[in-house]
Amino acid sequence: MRKLPSAARLARIRERFASEAGVSVADLAREFGVSEMTIRRDLSQLEGQSHIHRTHGGAVLTGRMLLEFDYRDRREANRDAKQAIAREARKLVKPGQRLILDNGTTTLELACLLRDGENLTVITPSLAVASELLDAPGVEVILLGGVIRRGSPDLTGPVTEHCLELFSADITFQGTDGIGLDGKLYNADLRLARVEKHMRRIAKRAVVLADHTKIGRTALACSGKLSDIDTLITDRAASAEALRRLSKLGVRTVTV
Amino acid sequence: MRKLPSAARLARIRERFASEAGVSVADLAREFGVSEMTIRRDLSQLEGQSHIHRTHGGAVLTGRMLLEFDYRDRREANRDAKQAIAREARKLVKPGQRLILDNGTTTLELACLLRDGENLTVITPSLAVASELLDAPGVEVILLGGVIRRGSPDLTGPVTEHCLELFSADITFQGTDGIGLDGKLYNADLRLARVEKHMRRIAKRAVVLADHTKIGRTALACSGKLSDIDTLITDRAASAEALRRLSKLGVRTVTV
């Protein structure tokens, strides 16, 4: 086979995707008579413009699956603890309640457990939570409006706060990026911190879900004090010393 | 069988579920020419994305996956015409504009074409549109709040209407379920019809995207009159007779 100019090769690779969902580096290299390295470079370039995603061994079309609000990577971190915390939180939910589920991977785990809920209403700014509960028969999902933060599938900003004003709820389940030993709740994003404050205002009861890595950490924005919340659920790996200090601040703490 | 990159194998396993409700590890291993252990790992991964549920010897489908397939089918229907219409609509968009993109598969195709937009703001009640534009660098996505309709990934209801009040826009791009020859726009869902009316009120210009199958059809709810909109974009397959009648009603009609 005669070698083609690079642009033509790129175009032909693109055409491949019209008929096949995935291509392999080795095949393309053989087919075009170039080295695998060149194909890899081509695919990297295409990944920027086209709807393909590079993988080990080749590339696949993306956008074929809807609602891929991609939390997968972060979701793996410390997942066992998060699931245990979510199971504990699930016990607080009774049929017929109106819940608020904040952004975050731990609340997402809780969302999974609510799929079999009865007559629940879930209000959330998280696209991942919404997508998880989309087809749950006993759950009505109300998504708050707002600006989508780049790189994170959730909603924040004035619109979100404005939407929240329209509701009231029985319980708000929130994550956090850090709980200082001074009893303050921290969040890495200022806008999220504001939204969380609003949530607590309209809910009868506030529950914070935080694995032990969050305890003793601080972050940019303070979203409130521990005394603003009713229950903190964390995991056993949290240091006893830290837990003692927190419970002195008056918050009911559950460890799982 | 030629080996595909691992992600392609995952995609094909997923596709299996479109036709069959369950799969077996042994079958898949034989079919793809890999070890059973690899298939188990694949299935675990898919389960983590909550598309399926693992069982002994294989895996079965969950509800969420069904929804995704259903939407995909609708998207495929008449796709060429929809893409051509979307390309025509794309030409109306200038850098810096604020757009409203309604629900629907045709507007979703338009969203794909807006990924390279410059300094655009897209306001939408459609989770699919939001998901498509999530990572587009030149596009800010504002998702409207609202209740998620079961079986369709989009938002409607009073909250959605309330959110719309907060904005104004340059152009609203809408789909429709039917355009009667009496010059009325129809929609199969009453709540969606109301939302569409609101959209037109806050946008300077209203553009309706409808492939020829929509022309001459009616549906449950009337969302307005053709005279409320500025431009109708449809495809050549629309009957000349019908187009003549519509243009008499005063709407600028573009056929592609």
Added chain:
DNA sequence: GTACAAATGTTAGAAATTGTTCGTTTAGTC
């Protein structure tokens, strides 16, 4: 031809995927 830039090839070490083995769990049967 020379010079320069762009594209491609090569290599080696790092990373990811896959295969294999083996002890444990599960589902079904008696």
Added chain:
DNA sequence: GACTAAACGAACAATTTCTAACATTTGTAC
């Protein structure tokens, strides 16, 4: 409940693929 065969998961080994750096070739303008 006990037994059995199939299926499972963890750990390790083998294989494949990736990235990055540098070397080489190709293309183009002077």
